[in-house]
Structures are given as C-alpha cells and as structure tokens.
Amino acid sequence: MKYVRLDVDGQTVEVPEGASVAAAVATLDRCTRRSVLGGWRAPVCGMGMCFECRVCVDGVTHMRSCLKLAREGMQVITGG
Amino acid sequence: MSHSYDLIVIGAGIVGAACAEAASAEGMRVAIVESGPIGGGATAAAMGHLVAMDDDPAELALARYSIDCWEQYASLPEAEFSRCGTVWVARDERELAGVPARIERLAKAGVHAQMLDAAALYEAEPSLRTGLAGGMRVPAEAVVYPPRMARHLIRLAAERGASLHAGRRAMQLGDCSVTLDDGANLHGPLLVAAGCATPALLPQLTVRPRKGHLAITDRYPGVLRHQVLELGYADSAHGDAASSVAFNVQPRPTGQILIGSSREFDVTDGEVSMPMLRRMLERAFDFMPVLRELTALRVWTGFRPATPDGRPYLGALDETRNLWVAAGHEGLGVTTALGSARLLMDLMLRRAPAIDPAPYSPVRVVP
C-alpha cells in the first residue's frame, strides 16, 4: 500500500493513498470545525452532505474534507 | 364580524410594522392585516443596511431622520444592529472629485462623512482591488436584520393591545373600512403599507416592482469591515434603466458577506436569473477580486417597491384623512421605515412634522 504524507495543524500524518483529508484529520484524533457557538465537530455523513467536515486546505477555507483526496504535502488547518 | 379601530395598518413589512408600533405607542387601538409571514416580503429579501444617500435632498432628510430613530435599537438583540460604517468607493479621480460636495451635503443634513484618499481607502478596506482613487467613509452607519426587527415591532404593538390579523389578505377598501378574505370587516382609518401590493388596493398610486438579486457567502470574518458601495450606486438606484447593477457588499455580524445589487423592471418572476447574477457578480469582482473564491451558500431575489420619482408615498391620500399610505420605498425601506412611521403619526395627529412632508405627498403630481 502506498501512503501520502500531509500536514494537519502543523503535525505530519501518513494515510493510505486514496484516503480523504477527513481520514487524515481523524488519524490524528482531531476534530474538523468549530460550530457557531464554539463546539468542536467531526464528520457525520462522510459523503459531503452535512458540512461538518469543513477544514482549510492549502489556504482555501470551507473545504469538505470527506470529498477531498489527501495529497502529498497538503497543508490542512482545522477549527475554522 | 366587525371590529372598530383607531387605525388599521395593511401590511406588516418593516414599514407597516414600524407604523403599527408607532401608532400603538400613541395610544391608538391598532389592527394589523398581513397575508404572509411578518416581514416576509421585500423586508425578508432586503440587505438591511441603514444608509443615507445624498443625491435626493428629500430622501436624505428622511433617511437622516430615520437613521436617528434607529439608534434607539442599537442594543436590541432582535435588531442585530452592527455599526460597521459605510465606505463609498471612487474608481477614478473624477469620481473622487465629487466627494467633497457629497460630504458637504451630508454634513448639512447632519450626517458625518470623511474623505478617503487612496491610502486611507485601502487602510479601511484592504480587500478592494488596486488602482482605486479613494472614497468616502460614513463611520456611524450600521446594518440590521429586518425580519426579526419587523416581528419585534409587531410584538411591541401587540403588547399595547394591537390585534394582528395574520394570514389574512385585505380584499377591498371602503370608507373607513376594509374587507378581508375571510369576510371580516374592520372599521377605522386605513394605512396602506403594502409595498408592491399597494396598487392592488390603491390603483391610483404607481408602485412598480423592481427585482433585485442578492448572494450570501459562508463565514469569512475579516474580509470586509464596512458596508461598501460604489459612488455610482445612486445612478443605478435612481436611474430608470430596464436593468442595472451596482457594487454593494456588506459584512453580516455572522461573518458572512452579503453581495448586491441588481435592479430590473418589468420582471414579475422571482426566479434567480443567472445572466443577471453574472452581471452583478462581475461588477462585485471588479471592485473586490477576492470575492471570486469565496463560497456562496444562497442566492435569492426580492422586489423593491419603486415609485416614478423614487420617493415613497407618505401621508393622507384623501381629504377625509381616513385613508393613509406609507409605501414605495424602493431600496431604502429599512433605512426610512422608522422615520416614515414618525412622519405618518405627526400628520395623523396634526403635529408639526419633524421634516417637510411635501416631497412624499401621495397626491403629488409627478412630472
């Protein structure tokens, strides 16, 4: 199995090729976004409908991480 | 069944709601007739900006008067009052040269505005594209959330005994009476504040629906500090071209960005028009390229009630003084709602009005 390495909140993580950015975040046991009232959220539907998995990828915010393939060298920031 | 009132307000958009509240505060026994949700028409579609436009002295006077009235709600949660201020943008030196005269006009009306050179403009709004000449800043202006405000005003009226005939449509106006769609007859002086639906009850008044589009983004706090408009905005608003767009963006307190504006006459279909949306967005991108990459969550349309001279009808429609109107506010309904209501009360109660009512007379002759 091939792996890709990417950066989540400054931490390096390795996931299998074909895995999603959401999986990378989960691998580090981190949450994806903060709700309007400040609570942490993590992915719920896994398929791009709930929008709880939104993170910042390579400078672009509000990306649904369950729909985004993890790529080598990606910079992901959670908590937006 | 019949009921007797001191005033029957037809329409509970922001203008009708303001009038109902003001009338109930004067001790009148008020009835309110509204066929849809409170604040569900143009009020729900509106940007909610409180902005003094200086090109028409009468509108400026009304706006300034009304904006002062809005100050009392600056801390009211339902108003969601956010004093972001307004920045007007000059594309070139020619437009910038017109700013001092505008500042003076505003100052005369009691509105404080500051000149911005290019450096100051980018200090105020870094996201604007390069190459702009400068502009004007009106620091005290704010944005509010009209649907909740309309409901709040109706609630205040109800607390003072006003009776809300919700989900009821006014079908026929009579002498001091109105028949509703359920057959009920309400008796009393009438105040029609029905926006675009006004001519259906008062065919002698010309109110044309003027369709507008708006788009709202996801949350992007910090991209925009002020409400921003192009100095040429009034050309779109006060012109009568079949269709026009003008740059107007607004930071909502949520951190979302609201983008407008478009105007179209002679379209009654409320569907989102992709070509019109494109024109509006391209205009916005021209001033603020960073908008291109932001995510839009919703796009909607609304119909502004437009009169031939751009001023609302405020006052008595006939000599008996039993038929009043407060309608036709185009894109300034939220801004001028409170001032309109106060003016109506002054006229009804024969008090010296705070501003000259003549420009808004419903029986004025429009050339």
Added chain:
Amino acid sequence: MLVVGAGPGGLAAAAAAARHGARVGVVDMQPHAGGQVWRHDVAHAASREARRAVAEVSPRIVRHLGSQVIEARGDALLVEHAQGASEMRFDKLVLATGARELLLPFPGWTLPGVAGAGGLQALAKQGAPMAGRRVVLAGSGPLLLASAATLIRHGARIVGVFEQAPAGRVMAFARSLWRWPARALQASQLRLQLTGVPFRYGHVVTAAEGTQRLQSIEVRDAKGVSHHLGCDVAGVGYGLVPNTELAARLGCALDPWGAHTRVRVDALQRTSHAHIFAVGEACGIGGLNAARLEGAIAAHAALGHDREAVRLWAARDHARAFAARLADTFALDPRVLRLAQPQTIVCRCEDVPLSALAPFNDSRDAKLVTRCGMGACQGRICGTALAELGLFGRPDPRPPLFPARLASLACGDSLP
C-alpha cells in the same frame, strides 16, 4: 447523454448508453466513482461486480469526478469542479443522485465521535482509523449491518448494534427472504461476519454522552429501561432518503416518500420531462439491484431501445418489491421522533436548538428568524430531520444547489 451520479445506477446507465453509441458524461461529487454502496475502500478490494463497473472504461464515457451540479435548467447543467465551472449541455439526462442518510437529532448527537451509520462506513472506507475503536451502531435498517461488517473488516470492536424495529417484524422479514435468494445468501453471509456482535431489537439510542467528545451512549431497551455503554464512536442513522433536489430544480414531478419526496418516473424511468430520466434511490429507496437495472432501462429507453428496456422490467420489479418489504420492516417507531429535547441542536450549521423552532409553523418564518436551514448544508440535514419529525416541509431548491464559489455562479449565463 449526461448522467448525474457515478453510483451503481449511474454507471449502469452510462455503460448501456455507451454500448448504444452515445457520447456520455458522468458527473459525481465524490473523488472516486462507485457512489455509496460501491464506495472505494482504501484497505479492501471491492466486490467483483463493483470493480467491473467502476473500472469499466469506454472512449465514449467521460467521467467528471469531484464535480457538483450547482444549477440546472432546460438542456444544460452548471457543474463546478476544482478548477472552475462549466456548462454541460445534454440531449438526455439521467438522474442517479442516490440517497443520503436520515439523521435525527438526539441529545449529544453533535459530539465529535457521533456520525451516521452509513456515515461511519463511508469514513472507514475513506481511511478513518477504526482499529481497536469501540463502536456502537444504532438507528434502523440493513445499513446498520452492512456498516458493522465494514467496520469489523477495518478492525473495529462492535460493542452493540441497536435496531429500533421490533424483533418480530425483522424476523418476519428474514423469513420472507426466500423470495430473493441472493438477498438471503447475502443476509446469512452478513450474519456470519457479525457473529459475536451484540444485536438488539426494539432498542433506541437516546443520548450521546461525553465532555469534549463521545464517551458513552445511553440506550433504552424495548421495556423502556435505560442502559449506558462506553464507546469511542457511534454510527446512528435511521435509514435513507432520496436526493431529489436536482430533480426538483429541473421541475421534475416528485411523489411523496414517507415524509420526504422521490422522483416520479414511469416504467421506462422517464420523469415528467420526456428527455430526463431518474433511476435508483432517487426514485425511492430500492437498493443496489434496482439501481443497476433501472440505470440500464433508462439508457435503453432514452436512446430509443425500448424493447431492451422492457426485458429488464420483471427483474426490476422484483428488486423493487424487496425494497418495499424493507421499508415496511424498518418503519420508524414514533419514539425516535421525540428524542430531541428543547435544548438539542436541530440545525447543526447554525446551532439552532429545537426550542427556538417551537413558535413557528411555517418553515420560511422559522428560517428567517432562527436561521435554521440557512447554513452550508442548505437544510439537507436539519430540513430532512424536521420533515421526518412532521414539523416543516422542504422549500423549493434555488441555485446554487450546493455551496459554490461565487466565480462559478458567474459562469451560468446561458442558463436562463
């Protein structure tokens, strides 16, 4: 022909259309083809039929993955992809938009660690680590079992599967499986995979508990007695709901499907627009076999090969009959509609609690005042839940059909 959705239904339609010589485009927002039931699993190979369908390459089929439809009119779709947006024109359109999970609010459901049941399966397949995690699955429907099986393959420890339907009903359904031998075989295979997994009927998860994230769940048994169960992850889903927003935007007639909608189609999968077809879950939850058959039927019919379409009717009807039995078996107990407390968040995007919605009986009114439904999910989660709870209906969709870049919205000007 343009096909929206690269799941079993969409892929079947595309393949059949290509064999008839049509030029086909397939659009899907997922980064891989396969939809949900054939979702690409980072750690395991797909079934042979999935592999064949997903891997099938034809010079006549262009796949647009990672692409979402944001506006649709007449003879074109506005499709947004990573680099921009484009208008895609079509002569024939096949809607294979599938289904999403019915997620119902309950206390604690917004805690990190609580996902849908299908959601958990999807997350595991896309590489979220499950090894050693204590997992609870709850809600309703065969998806609970399918998800449990996937999670076990990914190393999870299933500490409980809680099906709200009563045992009697599910047993009766199991006994009726003789009519669908393939299904019976599948069910017993599933059973084998799940040996040792505690499985309870008539049970409902009433709360998710934890401070920053999920630590335990509260589950109420058939007698009404509550128990607490420690867990790391919970997948709670109450079945599937058709994705009909695109069809609605196109003006295709919809029929009720429980508290929701499905796309109305005739025996040839034709919608109320002669050149637009719909297949699979979008027409009512029908399962994998129905989707594959309907995809083929639609392609045959769209391209004038009605006889080939008709030949598939019997098999399609048989598959749909199975789905109907499923729906009856797993109908929701009214209990599950009353799990949300006044302070339970209903609109996750805007943090609107159930109590805020109490004064309203009009969804638009509720939305304007509370912002429920104004968030990024555009009401897909909260609106669907509220419809199931019998509180509000869903409004007509407007563009953008999904949140989209403003630059993309400026691309659609040949769409009227």
